Amino acid sequence: MSVTPLVEFENLTVRFRGERTVHAINGLNLSLQPGEMLALLGESGSGKSVTLKTLLRLLPPRRSELEGGIRVNGTDVMSLSGQALANHRGGDVSMIFQEPALALDPVYTVGEQIAETVMRHKGVSRSAAMDVALDMLTRVRIPSPERRLKNYPHEMSGGMRQRAMIALALSCRPKLLLADEPTTALDATVQIQILLLLRELQQEFGMGVIFVTHDIGVAVEVSDRIAVMYAGNLVETGSTADVIKDPRHPYTKGLLAANLHGAVKGQRLDAIPGSPPALERAPDACSFAERCSHATDRCRSALPPVVNVSGQHQVTCVLEAENV
């Protein structure tokens, strides 16, 4: 592809040291084009949030070991430190979280928090920054934004707070927005509002977005491309349509079945047996093999190959290698 990717992970490995070692991410290769919305789909412990946090270097530095390369917009994220890292966070790359009530500062008004960020990154005056804050609150469609500017986070409802956090994250026009389960804590009727808002703002600002979620339905609703993770490995990537309509990895198929969309009442669910593996050892075989009904000796003896199914669609599975 001729366009330089906005984000490039090159063989990223993350380990957490402590009483026991946790192999959170094992050799991740993934890229994101400018203006693309990618959903990172996975269950708890799959490494999806850790992947996101490496982009802002938010992992505790003393306990985490990072290997491999991360580039965002040409910048080597791994080598950033001090001022450069502070400029990177919230400037080029910004993040929204699951719990806006915890992510926002309770003792400052929403307007002050947005203005502070704008002043720090753009070096403008306080009143100019307040104008930006007002503009942002209007863009995320908070009703009566002038009044809301002076609100503290606790004076807002959950959906409103999430809108305020989006306004804060986008106030410096980042090229990349990271979204860590931003709608999981919201009610269904509010969730869809926030998803549609994010989709719209992404188009308007032309940002790249990495959207972490455990909910396939949410991923389908927002993303251009889906990357499915399991136990710190990428198992399948492809356009949203490819992954949903033609899933190849047994785990992706299982996840789709477990969504219960179209499940028939009374019929037994085709559940994936067992539970995700402990991440204490670096994998030397397919991590999904022990839960997979198609597993063979080959799966248990070596790492599975990455197979190109078509254009963008890649699967990390022995079965596909045999089909090709």
Place this chain on the structure above:
Amino acid sequence: MSKTEASLSTADRGGPHQPLIIAKDLKKHFPIRSGLLNRKTATVHAVDGVSFEVHKGETLGIVGESGCGKSTTARLLIGLIELDEGSIIFDGDALGADIKLKELRRGVQMVFQDSYASLNPRLTIVDSIAFGPKIHGHADPSGVARDLMEKVGLDPERFAERYPHELSGGQRQRVNIARALALSPRLVILDEAVSALDKSVEAQVLNLLNDLKEELGLTYVFISHDLNVVRYISDRVLVMYLGEVVEIGPAETIYAKQAHPYTASLFAAMPSMDPDHRTEEPPLAGDPPNPIDPPTGCRFHTRCRFAEDICAQKKPKLSVIGDVPEHLAACHIQDPASGHSQALKEAAE
């Protein structure tokens, strides 16, 4: 089932046609106190006149958004919080008059969302499950516990002596289910019991719940915010909004066509699962209003796109929809005599 185990259970008394539990006009208001003198300054209308029946052997799904009162309703059913008004009739026996709370709790058990918080961290798995039978004077409580562990798919040899923190979320929820079954209840209330689990594990637990229901002849009240899960497991569905029932009926009828505009919005808010036909418009704007000061008339009128003056003035009654006698909804549009302009149009057709 062993003899001793059977003697612990509440036997069927009312016969097959007597609803297992009848909730009549349940009401629960929580006072909010503030200020120097700790005076009551406001009231949360958590549950406001909720009535329904649960038939023997069925699964009733309860859906609604946060603050709609679904969990409070569940807690009222099992007597975890005291009723302000209304009555509960368990298999023909009225709570308070014919049976005591303790007897009700023999027959009704509950499983909560947070599998870890609902287990005592200092008790082993086998002791947690055996606790109820032991208190009720069972001869072999740990035998009962081990039998139940096998029923819920946990090998007693491996898991009996473990502590809750040594188990995964799915395994802990199996323990909670086993513990709920330890006194052979007839009704099990599952309050978001699978919501915190990973999707792949959730499917396993749903299979388990279906198996146990069949094997032990249980009745479920299944509370969830996930409409896909509720459709899969429920025979009938009850939809709540701000402390009131807005619609109730057979699951397939409601999933095919929703009578109440709120139910319709709730379904329209589900992600589409089709990348070629994504949702274009959010069905509702804003957040659910605060149950502290609920709107007058129909509580949904502040967010309803069909709302007219009548909706703010008069509270709609639950009435039968179409030709399905068990399908009820509370909306003025469904009542030709309400004075709602769209209702009249429908009646003229």
